[in-house]
Amino acid sequence: MIQVQELTKSFGSRHVVRGVSFAVNKGESFGLLGPNGAGKSTTIAMICGLLTADGGDVVVGGKSVRKNPQEVKQKIGVVPQDIALYPTMSAYENLVFWGRMYGLKGAEVKRRAMEVLAIVGLTDRAKDAVGQFSGGMKRRINIGAALMHRPELLIMDEPTVGIDPQSRNHILETVKELNRQGMTVIYTSHYMEEVEYLCERLAIIDHGQVIATGTKQDLCNRLTNGAVIKLTVEGEPSELAERLRRLSGVEQTAVEEQSVLVYANAAGQMLGEVVSAALAAGEKILAVDVQEPNLETVFLQLTGRTLRD
Secondary structure: OEEEEEEEEEEOOEEEEEEEEEEEOOOOEEEEEOOOOOOHHHHHHHHOOOOOOOEEEEEEOOEEOOOOHHHHHHHEEEEOOOOOOOOOOEHHHHHHHHHHHOOOOHHHHHHHHHHHHHHOOOHHHOOOEHHHOOHHHHHHHHHHHHHOOOOOEEEEEOOOOOOOHHHHHHHHHHHHHHHHOOOEEEEEOOOHHHHHHHOOEEEEEEOOEEEEEEEHHHHHHHHHOOOEEEEEEOOOHHHHHHHHHOOOOEEEEEEEOOEEEEEEOOHHHHHHHHHHHHHHOOOOEEEEEEEOOOHHHHHHHHHOOOOOO
16 A cells, blocks of 8 residues: 655754655554654655655555655545644534545535544534534544545544543544554554554654564564563662663663663573672662563663653
């Protein structure tokens, strides 16, 4: 459905995107993860044709965004981080407006607006001004605007930031259902559990580059070798993380609040040595745990940061 080919983008001397490449299959829900400043939003802006890449290209449904930007835009629905709605207009009027921007007319655009209101669960609020809505309801209408022209590819850039749990759950279920119906989705989020729930495959971006890509299970198995040692300590964990990183057999360490995560070739066998090294450093250990890997631990191992950092 989409091929992202060696995208690059700089702003002055700052290199924001450095040769980003990945592919998303038709009908797939694909996660794009990275800490703040990693280059995710810039990459998405280039995919959508909102920014011109310095190098590389994006091919959507066989069409190049460089050569055929308008045709590509017709295939894409974009849900931006910021709300793109008119607060004094009703939910229905907003959807009709954005539908007309995509070329829908007459009875067709009115009928589609009502269909989309049902999809996002706000039919009963069709006539109410969007300015009266909660943050979660505004985001649901924001998603609706991106669905008006029946896009082949839906790109969602952190669509659940700052909303109530009910709206968040509704959005996740809506995205899940759209994907079940065959819509291709690219999803970015600061909430790892959302990507765990929605996406089977993902790419991790850091410092403007793709540093890992694959299925959730492949990444967990390949990058953490089965288990992670978690030491929760009373003092500052950063110095301990650096000390433990120097142990033979330790691949990487990362800090998560008051804990040090230790990634080793054989975590079970390394447990005693890791604990002994922490005690020798004068640390007071509050808890020790050997965990099965998940996307959060993979992300920490690769970037040294949590997703929200």
